Amino acid sequence: MSVEIRNPQGQPLTPADRSQAVAESLKQLARVSRFADRKKGIRSYQSHVKSDPWVPVLFALCFALPTLIGALYYGLIATDRYVTEARFAIRPAIGSVDKASPDAVGTTSGSQMHQMVAQDSLITYAYIHSRPMVEAVEKQVPLREIFSRDSIDYISRFDPEKPIEKFLKYWKHRVEVEIEQTSGIMTLTVNAFDAAESLAITKAILAESERMVNQLSVEARNDALAESTREMKLAEERITRLRLAVRDLRNQDGVLDAQKTNETNLKVLAELRTARINFAVQLGLSQRDLAPESRRIIDLKTQIKDLDDNIARIERQSASQDPEQKRLLSDALTRFEALDNERKDAEKYYAKVIAAHERARIIAARQIEFFNLVVQPVLAESAQQPRRILMISLIAAGSAVLFAAALFARKQMT
Known part of the structure; x- marks a missing residue:
């Protein structure tokens, strides 16, 4: 049996129109089947809910009761x-x-x-x-x-x-x-x-x-x-200890202060040489105007000779020292310089400590x-x-x- 599809005017459809009509019919059938499945699933779920006696119990225990208790407590209590x-x-x-x-x-x-x-x-x-x-x-x-x-x-x-x-x-x-x-x-x-x-x-x-x-x-x-x-007390103890060490070194073996002794000798020699130069200049100027036998010329020559003798004596004393004595003086001078430098550093540090202590005292007062x-x-x-x-x-x-x-x-x- 064959069914021929015609249009509303009663005329047969072309192959293209016939294919489109078949496709539309298949889509409508698919929609109907899906709707039927959905209705079936809903009915199945509803029947499951109605048939399961634990659902109302779970609703009461898990939702209704906690919500009611919370509403009563926060609303009234x-x-x-x-x-x-x-x-x-x-x-x-x-x-x-x-x-x-x-x-x-x-x-x-x-x-x-x-x-x-x-x-x-x-x-x-x-x-x-x-x-x-x-x-x-x-x-x-x-x-x-x-x-x-x-x-x-x-x-x-x-x-x-x-x-x-x-x-x-x-x-x-x-x-x-x-x-x-x-x-x-x-x-x-x-x-x-x-x-x-x-x-x-x-x-x-x-x-x-x-x-x-x-x-x-x-x-x-x-x-x-x-x-x-x-810190200030430690700095005070350190500087006191160094000062005592310097003092003991000065008094040890009769060496008072090797550095100061050397500086004094050099200073005396410089002063003697300066004085001799001045007298020599005066002698040269006086010899232009005065006779060699004059009192002024004789006194200047005498003073120059005394200065030369003193300069020579000091130089001989420095040059004629015993080698062992020179070594002792050199060692004493080395130790003295080391202690003196350490003492100077300690005094600088002590000054900083005093300033820091004063700063701490000011901060502690406020x-x-x-x-x-x-x-x-x-x-x-x-x-x-x-x-x-x-x-x-x-x-x-x-x-x-x-x-x-x-x-x-x-x-x-x-």
């Missing part, structure tokens, strides 16, 4: 928390950086100011969450009483009978601190169940932090002064870094925590994911 924020930074005093520059003797009176400020900032950051901070603040504010009132919900309330270690963990949830790496500004955030109490805790933390920073500054300054004082409040803490006018809608939404979203995972696991099991 959770106690309002008031947040107080303060910002502060540790800054060097004006002029301290220049005065605390490294000195020439290596004492820590010239420690790097910027590095010390950065270290103190990190110390303060860690100190706020430490046990000494909690104990210091508790002396000013009754922390356990504040966080354990009956008006606070059970989950947020602290049991006052628990030890300090448990309270320290609770403290870290109520007090947060962040530090900006670039500027060094620290942000302190305190959560409490009363606005006035939150402000009081914040002020107590700031006061204790400032006290600790000042104590660190005092200890650093005192350490620098003590080190500079020790505060080199300050605890500066950038943002003052103020009384909160409304509760900022907990964020009820956000927390309920997060719980609902997490419950939905949990329910979907439970359904998938259930389907894999069946």
Whole structure:
């Protein structure tokens, strides 16, 4: 049996039109089959859901119950928390950086100011969450009483009978601190169940932090002064020891000062030769006008002869010394020059140590870094925590994911 396809006018189709008509028919059949498969899959899933009794249970346990509990807690039970924020930074005093520059003797009176400020900032950051901070603040504010009132919900309330270690963990949830790496500004955030109490805790933390920073500054300054004082005493002992060694060398074996003796002889010879030249000039001028037998000529010749004798005597004494005596004098002169040079170096170093000690004393007499409040803490006018809608939404979203995972696991099991 053959079926001939015709157009609406009743005329037979061309081969090209016939092929296009067949292709359109095949596409329509494919669409119908896909729709039928989809409907079949939906019906299969619905029947699976209706036939599996665990699906409602999983829905109730994984989604409905957690969402309901979260909505009840954050909507009706959770106690309002008031947040107080303060910002502060540790800054060097004006002029301290220049005065605390490294000195020439290596004492820590010239420690790097910027590095010390950065270290103190990190110390303060860690100190706020430490046990000494909690104990210091508790002396000013009754922390356990504040966080354990009956008006606070059970989950947020602290049991006052628990030890300090448990309270320290609770403290870290109520007090947060962040530090900006670039500027060094620290942000302190305190959560409490009363606005006035939150402000009081914040002020107590700031006061204790400032006290600790000042104590660190005092200890650093005192350490620098003590080190500079020790260095100065060592320099004094060194220069005293060298001076005694020079004195002993001068008095040893009758040698008072070989260097000064040699310098004195050279100076005397120079003076004698200068005087002889002057007398010789005067004699030459006088001989032009006076007779050789005159008193003036005779006196000048006598003085010149005496000078020649003295010059010759000093030169003979220097040239006629015993070789062993010359060796002893040479050794003494060498040791003396070495000790004298070391003594001069010690005196220069001692002068630098005195200057460094004076610099350390000036720094120790003033505060080199300050605890500066950038943002003052103020009384909160409304509760900022907990964020009820956000927390309920997060719980609902997490419950939905949990329910979907439970359904998938259930389907894999069946």
